[in-house]
Amino acid sequence: MxxxxxxxxxxxxxxxxxxxxALKEVDLxxxxxxxxxxxxxxxxxKSTLLTMLGALNPPTRGKVLIDGIDVYDLPAERRADxxxxxxxxxxxxxxxxxxxxxxxxxxxxxxxxxxxxxxxxKMAENVLEKVxxxxxxxxxxxxxxxxxxxxxxxxxxxxxxxxxxxxDEPTGxxxxxxxxxxxxxxxxxxxxxxxxxxxxxxxxxxxxxKRTIVVRDGMIENSNFHGxxx
Amino acid sequence: MHLGNIxxxxxxxxxxxxxxxILGIVLGITTVVTLTSITLAMQEQLEDNLNAVGxxxxxxxxxxxxxxxxxxxxxxxxxxxxxxxISEKIVExxxxxxxxxxxxxxxxxxxxxxxxxxxxxxxxxxxxxELRLKPYWLVKGNxxxxxxxxxxxxxxxxxxxxxxxxxxxxxxxFVVSGILAETGTVEDKLIYMALPEAQRLFKRAGEITxxxxxxxxxxxxxxxxEQAVIKQLEDEFPGVNVVPVKDQKQARRDIVDRxxxxxxxxxxxxxxxxxxxxxxxxxxxxxxRTREIGIFRAIGFRQSHIIKVFLTEALIIxxxxxxxxxxxxxxLAKFASPFIAQLDVQIGWNxxxxxxxxxxxxxxxxxxxxxxxxxxxxxxxxxxxxxL
Numbered sequence: 001m002x003x004x005x006x007x008x009x010x011x012x013x014x015x016x017x018x019x020x021x022a023l024k025e026v027d028l029x030x031x032x033x034x035x036x037x038x039x040x041x042x043x044x045x046k047s048t049l050l051t052m053l054g055a056l057n058p059p060t061r062g063k064v065l066i067d068g069i070d071v072y073d074l075p076a077e078r079r080a081d082x083x084x085x086x087x088x089x090x091x092x093x094x095x096x097x098x099x100x101x102x103x104x105x106x107x108x109x110x111x112x113x114x115x116x117x118x119x120x121x122k123m124a125e126n127v128l129e130k131v132x133x134x135x136x137x138x139x140x141x142x143x144x145x146x147x148x149x150x151x152x153x154x155x156x157x158x159x160x161x162x163x164x165x166x167x168d169e170p171t172g173x174x175x176x177x178x179x180x181x182x183x184x185x186x187x188x189x190x191x192x193x194x195x196x197x198x199x200x201x202x203x204x205x206x207x208x209x210k211r212t213i214v215v216r217d218g219m220i221e222n223s224n225f226h227g228x229x230x
Numbered sequence: 231m232h233l234g235n236i237x238x239x240x241x242x243x244x245x246x247x248x249x250x251x252i253l254g255i256v257l258g259i260t261t262v263v264t265l266t267s268i269t270l271a272m273q274e275q276l277e278d279n280l281n282a283v284g285x286x287x288x289x290x291x292x293x294x295x296x297x298x299x300x301x302x303x304x305x306x307x308x309x310x311x312x313x314x315x316i317s318e319k320i321v322e323x324x325x326x327x328x329x330x331x332x333x334x335x336x337x338x339x340x341x342x343x344x345x346x347x348x349x350x351x352x353x354x355x356x357x358x359x360e361l362r363l364k365p366y367w368l369v370k371g372n373x374x375x376x377x378x379x380x381x382x383x384x385x386x387x388x389x390x391x392x393x394x395x396x397x398x399x400x401x402x403x404f405v406v407s408g409i410l411a412e413t414g415t416v417e418d419k420l421i422y423m424a425l426p427e428a429q430r431l432f433k434r435a436g437e438i439t440x441x442x443x444x445x446x447x448x449x450x451x452x453x454x455x456e457q458a459v460i461k462q463l464e465d466e467f468p469g470v471n472v473v474p475v476k477d478q479k480q481a482r483r484d485i486v487d488r489x490x491x492x493x494x495x496x497x498x499x500x501x502x503x504x505x506x507x508x509x510x511x512x513x514x515x516x517x518x519r520t521r522e523i524g525i526f527r528a529i530g531f532r533q534s535h536i537i538k539v540f541l542t543e544a545l546i547i548x549x550x551x552x553x554x555x556x557x558x559x560x561x562l563a564k565f566a567s568p569f570i571a572q573l574d575v576q577i578g579w580n581x582x583x584x585x586x587x588x589x590x591x592x593x594x595x596x597x598x599x600x601x602x603x604x605x606x607x608x609x610x611x612x613x614x615x616x617x618l
Binding site: 051054056057076077080081082083084085087088089091095097098099100104107108109110111112117120156 | 231232233235236239240242243521522525526527528529530531532533534535611612
């Protein structure tokens with residue numbers, strides 16, 4: 001059984017009274033431990049596919065199974081619980097909560113789970129150390145560099161040890177060197193068993209991934225497995 | 231880290247918005263606390279005054295419609311200037327049954343007069359009885375002897391007289407021996423002299439206009455005993471009216487009740503305004519925080535978690551606003567009460583009112599924030615995700 005299975009999914013948006021087909025009968029499987037890049041031109045449907053895989057955006061037709069669970073068959077609140085335990089998100093431009101410190105941002109997914117404060121702190125400190133920010137735990141986002149904020153966002157995505165992380169343009173707001181460091185971090189996490197699905201425009205990033213999926217006009221145009229990476 | 235931390239940390243960074251929200255709550259609660267404190271003090275003062283005089287009744291001749299009155303008792307028609315009277319012998323009979331319910335007997339002869347083209351009322355009274363019946367009377371100067379009068383405060387002002395001055399009444403000259411301190415009643419408009427003096431002056435020997443009697447000592451009011459005493463008096467003295475002064479008490483209570491109702495109305499209006507301020511501010515806050523809500527939803531927050539965050543923020547703001555509103559309301563009441571209600575009663579800190587203020591502000595804050603919190607929770611995560 002694949003970790004992620006997309007079965008014949010179509011997504012139609014209503015855009016000012018006009019039906020827009022963002023995804024057309026997409027079939028896709030992603031295995032546990034893969035590092036997948038979704039690439040394609042703007043408006044091709046890759047972000048729609050990412051949010052659909054992330055249990056945020058139900059398809060108009062079709063099914064999305066994660067670990068064998070039909071995620072859109074779950075009621076909305078159960079789907080939120082599912083996201084909480086199965087999925088980590090890394091958004092464009094980091095998207096940290098500006099009034100919470102780095103460690104508080106990392107603890108955010110734990111705030112709704114049954115962990116004591118001490119357990120939360122320990123888990124958050126561990127992942128901050130993993131991303132190389134143990135010494136900046138008490139800083140607010142505006143006191144961190146872009147690369148550091150991205151690391152906090154990654155720490156937040158993995159703190160509750162989800163099997164999958166979805167990342168939307170994770171290096172889009174970073175300079176080349178910092179982007180490279182972030183991709184190396186993702187590569188390390190993937191080596192440790194984390195399944196990662198990433199939307200990117202940056203071809204430099206593709207050297208770190210195991211598979212590239214090209215999305216065009218709402219369809220999967222190509223799906224290439226790479227050999228050894230990085 | 232729990233949902234409360236998110237609420238507290240958010241409030242810390244949105245100082246202006248929080249200040250505005252607290253101000254909305256404080257405005258409402260201050261108004262409610264001020265008006266409630268003044269109303270409670272007015273009620274307390276009213277009951278103190280009413281209790282000080284016990285239960286009174288007035289014995290009057292049967293009357294038709296008249297315009298000049300004293301303590302609600304018509305004393306003359308404007309056309310005839312002729313007051314109707316009852317016999318003074320009734321006083322003697324009342325004294326015979328004194329102790330069987332009737333404790334103080336205060337007969338009066340009230341006569342309309344014209345002094346310097348002004349219509350006034352002269353009351354012949356027994357000052358000993360009057361002072362026992364009205365412990366709140368305070369005469370500045372002396373009680374009158376022969377050919378002397380005491381003026382009510384407004385009467386003195388209208389006639390431009392002070393203690394030691396003279397005044398001509400019905401062709402006789404009287405010396406003003408004292409001025410009655412303000413009572414806030416019709417008594418302020420009268421000219422007082424000894425009852426025998428008035429009976430001589432108006433050639434009404436043995437006549438009186440009405441009798442005020444105390445039928446129940448202060449603090450011992452009992453409606454069944456009061457009815458029994460009134461019935462006894464009516465049986466003893468057919469042809470006169472025995473009217474309990476309850477109506478006057480009720481009238482004074484009605485004034486306070488009207489103020490209380492007015493206070494409730496104003497409070498409701500101001501609380502609704504405060505609630506609307508909270509509602510609109512929270513609505514704009516939801517709009518501003520679309521991204522943040524999207525992040526929360528994407529990482530697994532349930533709708534109920536989002537509602538909890540927003541309502542916790544509202545509750546914190548409401549409690550702070552309620553506490554500040556309580557203190558500012560009491561201080562304002564202390565400052566304003568002498569101007570609004572001429573209160574002698576001290577307005578103090580009232581823990582019960584404080585608790586009610588905080589509970590009210592919490593209720594208003596939560597109700598006003600419920601809809602914005604619901605909207606925040608219902609926000610489509612994909613829409614929020616798109617704005618990221």
